[in-house]
Amino acid sequence: MSGAVGTKGRTEIRSERSSSKNTAKTARLSRNELAAELKLYADLYEHAPVAHITLDRFGVIRAVNLTGASMLGVERDSLLGRSFADLFSETSRPPLSEFFERLLASNQSSSCNALLSDSGNALQQLRIEAIPCRDGSEIRLALIGITESERAAKALQISEARYRGLFEAAKDGIMIVDAATGEIHDVNPFLVEMLGYQRDEMVGRLLWEVPPLTPLAASQTEFAVLQHRDYLHNDDLRLLTRDGRSVIVEVVLTGYRIDRSKVLQFNIRDITVRKNAEEALLKSEEQCRTIVSNINEYVYSVRFEEGDIKSIYHSPKCLDITGYSPEEYYRDPLLWFTMIHEEDRNQVVQFLNSIFAGEDQDPIRHRIVHKDGSIRWILNNCAVQRIRKGGRVAISRLDGFILDITDIKRAEENIFFLAHHDPLTKLPNRSTLYARIEDVLRVAQKTRTSVALLFLDIDGFKQINDSMGHDVGDRLLQSVARKLGDCTRSCDVVARLGGDEFVVVLWDCGVSETSVVAEKIVNAGFPLQGTNVIVTPSIGISLYPDDGKDYLALLKHADIAMYHAKKLGGNNFQFFTHKLNEMAHERFALEAELRHALEHGEFVLHYQPKVDLATGHFTSMEALIRWQHPQRGLIMPEHFIQIAEESGLLHQISKWIIPTVCRQIRQWQQQGLGQVSAAVNLSASFFQHRDFEETIEASLLETGIPPESLELELTEATIMSDPQRVLGSMAAMKALGLQLSIDDFGTGYSSLSYLKKLPVDKLKIDQSFIRNIARDNDNAAVVRAVISIGRSMQLRVIAEGVENASQLAWLQAEGSEEAQGYYFSRPVPVQKMTALLREKANFLHNPRGRVQARQF
Numbered sequence: 001m002s003g004a005v006g007t008k009g010r011t012e013i014r015s016e017r018s019s020s021k022n023t024a025k026t027a028r029l030s031r032n033e034l035a036a037e038l039k040l041y042a043d044l045y046e047h048a049p050v051a052h053i054t055l056d057r058f059g060v061i062r063a064v065n066l067t068g069a070s071m072l073g074v075e076r077d078s079l080l081g082r083s084f085a086d087l088f089s090e091t092s093r094p095p096l097s098e099f100f101e102r103l104l105a106s107n108q109s110s111s112c113n114a115l116l117s118d119s120g121n122a123l124q125q126l127r128i129e130a131i132p133c134r135d136g137s138e139i140r141l142a143l144i145g146i147t148e149s150e151r152a153a154k155a156l157q158i159s160e161a162r163y164r165g166l167f168e169a170a171k172d173g174i175m176i177v178d179a180a181t182g183e184i185h186d187v188n189p190f191l192v193e194m195l196g197y198q199r200d201e202m203v204g205r206l207l208w209e210v211p212p213l214t215p216l217a218a219s220q221t222e223f224a225v226l227q228h229r230d231y232l233h234n235d236d237l238r239l240l241t242r243d244g245r246s247v248i249v250e251v252v253l254t255g256y257r258i259d260r261s262k263v264l265q266f267n268i269r270d271i272t273v274r275k276n277a278e279e280a281l282l283k284s285e286e287q288c289r290t291i292v293s294n295i296n297e298y299v300y301s302v303r304f305e306e307g308d309i310k311s312i313y314h315s316p317k318c319l320d321i322t323g324y325s326p327e328e329y330y331r332d333p334l335l336w337f338t339m340i341h342e343e344d345r346n347q348v349v350q351f352l353n354s355i356f357a358g359e360d361q362d363p364i365r366h367r368i369v370h371k372d373g374s375i376r377w378i379l380n381n382c383a384v385q386r387i388r389k390g391g392r393v394a395i396s397r398l399d400g401f402i403l404d405i406t407d408i409k410r411a412e413e414n415i416f417f418l419a420h421h422d423p424l425t426k427l428p429n430r431s432t433l434y435a436r437i438e439d440v441l442r443v444a445q446k447t448r449t450s451v452a453l454l455f456l457d458i459d460g461f462k463q464i465n466d467s468m469g470h471d472v473g474d475r476l477l478q479s480v481a482r483k484l485g486d487c488t489r490s491c492d493v494v495a496r497l498g499g500d501e502f503v504v505v506l507w508d509c510g511v512s513e514t515s516v517v518a519e520k521i522v523n524a525g526f527p528l529q530g531t532n533v534i535v536t537p538s539i540g541i542s543l544y545p546d547d548g549k550d551y552l553a554l555l556k557h558a559d560i561a562m563y564h565a566k567k568l569g570g571n572n573f574q575f576f577t578h579k580l581n582e583m584a585h586e587r588f589a590l591e592a593e594l595r596h597a598l599e600h601g602e603f604v605l606h607y608q609p610k611v612d613l614a615t616g617h618f619t620s621m622e623a624l625i626r627w628q629h630p631q632r633g634l635i636m637p638e639h640f641i642q643i644a645e646e647s648g649l650l651h652q653i654s655k656w657i658i659p660t661v662c663r664q665i666r667q668w669q670q671q672g673l674g675q676v677s678a679a680v681n682l683s684a685s686f687f688q689h690r691d692f693e694e695t696i697e698a699s700l701l702e703t704g705i706p707p708e709s710l711e712l713e714l715t716e717a718t719i720m721s722d723p724q725r726v727l728g729s730m731a732a733m734k735a736l737g738l739q740l741s742i743d744d745f746g747t748g749y750s751s752l753s754y755l756k757k758l759p760v761d762k763l764k765i766d767q768s769f770i771r772n773i774a775r776d777n778d779n780a781a782v783v784r785a786v787i788s789i790g791r792s793m794q795l796r797v798i799a800e801g802v803e804n805a806s807q808l809a810w811l812q813a814e815g816s817e818e819a820q821g822y823y824f825s826r827p828v829p830v831q832k833m834t835a836l837l838r839e840k841a842n843f844l845h846n847p848r849g850r851v852q853a854r855q856f
Helices: 002-046 066-072 093-106 148-169 189-195 220-227 272-294 317-322 326-331 342-356 406-420 430-447 461-468 470-486 511-524 551-567 578-599 641-647 649-670 692-703 716-721 723-736 777-792 805-814 830-839 847-855
Strands: 051-056 061-064 110-115 125-132 138-145 173-178 184-187 231-240 246-258 261-270 297-305 308-314 364-369 375-389 392-404 451-458 493-498 501-507 537-544 572-575 603-612 620-629 633-635 677-681 710-715 739-745 762-765 796-800 818-820
Touching: 051 066, 061 066, 066 138, 093 110, 093 125, 093 138, 173 189, 189 261, 246 272, 297 317, 308 326, 317 326, 317 375, 317 392, 342 364, 342 375, 375 406, 406 430, 430 451, 430 493, 430 501, 430 551, 451 470, 451 511, 451 551, 461 470, 461 716, 470 493, 470 501, 470 511, 501 511, 511 537, 511 572, 537 551, 551 572, 578 620, 578 641, 578 649, 603 649, 603 830, 620 649, 641 649, 649 677, 649 692, 649 710, 649 830, 677 739, 692 710, 692 723, 710 716, 710 723, 716 723, 716 739, 723 739, 762 777, 777 796, 777 805
Parallel strands: 537 572, 620 677, 677 710, 710 739, 739 762, 762 796, 796 818
Antiparallel strands: 051 061, 051 138, 110 125, 125 138, 173 184, 173 261, 231 246, 246 261, 297 308, 297 392, 364 375, 375 392, 451 501, 451 537, 493 501, 603 620, 603 818, 620 633
């Protein structure tokens, strides 16, 4: 057993030994295999197609395979311990650093692209796949080189994105159309905005089916013309937008292929503004050409070339102004200088020399000789253009304009003449007379010579002018001017001051010589054209040096003498005397007193009854003005009315009379004295004044009296002074309800045909016809005619100036309705008239009352 055991044991031992040998052998084989495998893996790592790099947490390279070293282009030994980021371009380093920071923070794998530095191989785009270790101590990288195809694909992607961006943002309309079918593939936003059609209203449709695009191709047939074109340009197409606007566009068509298919790209640019601007510019240029061709100025331009003159432009107006055509100027550039008037050539040469010297010059006026030989005045203005040549400045161009001022020059001469002469008579006017007489007096003082000044006024000129018309008056004034020229010498001065006033200055004439000339003028007379009437003058004469040492004194004194001649009846001449001067001073003093009287209420009204010849009673009267002078007592109107008229005060006096009479009528009516009425005799100056109607209306409104209580008396002369205007004013007064009568009827000259147009109520026979009416057959005939006229025209007839019973009896027998005069009553003050109204006086059946009234 022990042997067996032993044997067995030995056998087991041998087996164990054998097993140990096998295990060792096996172990030796595993190490070899492992080494082989490790070598295999090492070779795979080292020569892997992908570069592998291990970095520490600070980005330092701790390991790198041969592929990585080869890819990075740096020896492996030089890479170990080096910062990984240093291998890349400066532009890649900041984003790469941020990439690693995010990687470590997230502890998750990630990737990025980076560009290798050019310090080694050529620039290369790499893709980096990074995996961090769990403990964050290392980062394993895989570097993959981006291939050319990938770069091309990327570039294509970028290019497409860029194209799409440009397509979308383009400020021109862009449309892509399939060349084979005409289908619209794409449109950009600008075209959508331009046409007002949505994108889906165009994309997918045929080109000619979209309304605003039909001008590009209106049908498939027209599109066929475009299919094979690679380029087409059209800069004047009009597209109609959805809202009806017309857009002018420039279209560029370009054909190219995409994936074996041809497309047409339409670039559509809105050129409406540009076209409008071009049209406006063209129109402006045409207008400028039209203006230059039609303006009154002759525009010219010449060029200087090496000392020679060459015509560039001459506007068509040159033919009108100079008589020469532009073609003649082009043929002969010096033609213009030959037409300058010989007396003005030096002036023009000096003007041009100043312009050439660079001096500023105002336009000059000078004469030229027209082609037809006539003399023309022109306004010439020009400017030069200079260029620098070889260090010196030279004149290159001369541009200017010429204006024909012949008519202006004649007008200036005419204006000058009119400024110094009367346009109607062509005689020197007031200002020229003053200058000439000053010269005459200056010479007369040195030579101790006498000078006479005649101041002449036409008798009755205003009446002629008003009744026969201003044209007749103008011809009369021209006739006077000719006559005065005939009656004087060339050394004398004849002038018109204005209106019908003339002045004659006689050189070296004393009293006798002046009397001869004045007599000649008076005897000559002035025939009134178209009539047998001879108009006469009134002449006042003053002498130098006896009556004045200067023009104003002589004129003033001659005026005083003329006024005296007119007071004597006209048609005569009077020399100035100191007595006349005193009378003039008295007149001026009276005028001043009249102004004072008006300001201080010195005028009063008296009233004279108008008696009804059938009943003897009266309710109407005439208001008559008196001047209650503080020193001289009561002054009758004949002593101051004429001066008031001449001085213009009568208008103010009349404006006082109207409201005063109206207030008095109201007072009588308020006192219960019945419907009293009063008449006022109006002067022509007041009746024709613009505020006449206003004064009447204001007085009636203020007092509230019935309009028929106020009667206005107008003379025939007043009516005929301006018939149309007076008729209008009379119609206005009649419309207010006033009574109107014609005073002094029969003394004027109004036709019956005109009389029937007047809205009058009464005719008043002038007292000159009433005197001696019983013995003067002519006066009686006139009165009978007036009464007959009144009766036939249904007008009341009043006789004034009745002073005795025989006159009254005659008037009653002939049928006169009313009368007034001293036989019944003198004009009486308000208190006396009030008493007569209260007594209801009867001037026919109460002689005592009549006598008392006459004594008032």
